[in-house]
Amino acid sequence: MTATPVHAQSVxxxxxxTCMAGISGAGASGGPACVPATTYFxxxxxxDPWFDAPATSQLRRTYLMTCPGANVATNAALLNAIIAEWGTVP
Incomplete structure (x- = not known):
């Protein structure tokens, strides 16, 4: 299994x-300021060697959960919605 390289300047x-919540319809889109964040996501x-949707979804979920606010119970539904909509998009 191979993940894309971690960028030296991660977002x-x-x-x-926050930006993914916005494009998921749960807040402001963030406009151009969110381009680096959504690109990174x-x-x-x-x-492995083809796109692995379940593993990608898990990788993205794990990354978002490193934000302390994403781990708050009231935000769990939003995290799940982001992953449901965008977790498996190549």
Whole structure:
């Protein structure tokens, strides 16, 4: 199993969480300021050797959960919605 390389300048997971919430319809889209965050989210992908949707979804969930706010019970539904909508998108 191979994950895409981790970028030297990764994006803050809380920024990614907030921006992904916005494009999932649970907040403001963030506009151009969210481009680096959403680009980073979609760069998290697993290929073994083809795109592995379940592993990619888990990788993205694990990354978002490194944001302390994503682990709050009231945000669990939002985290699940983000992963349900975007977790397996290549």
């Amino acid at each position: 803050d997971p809380c920024t990614v969480y 979609f760069s998290l992908a697993v290929f």
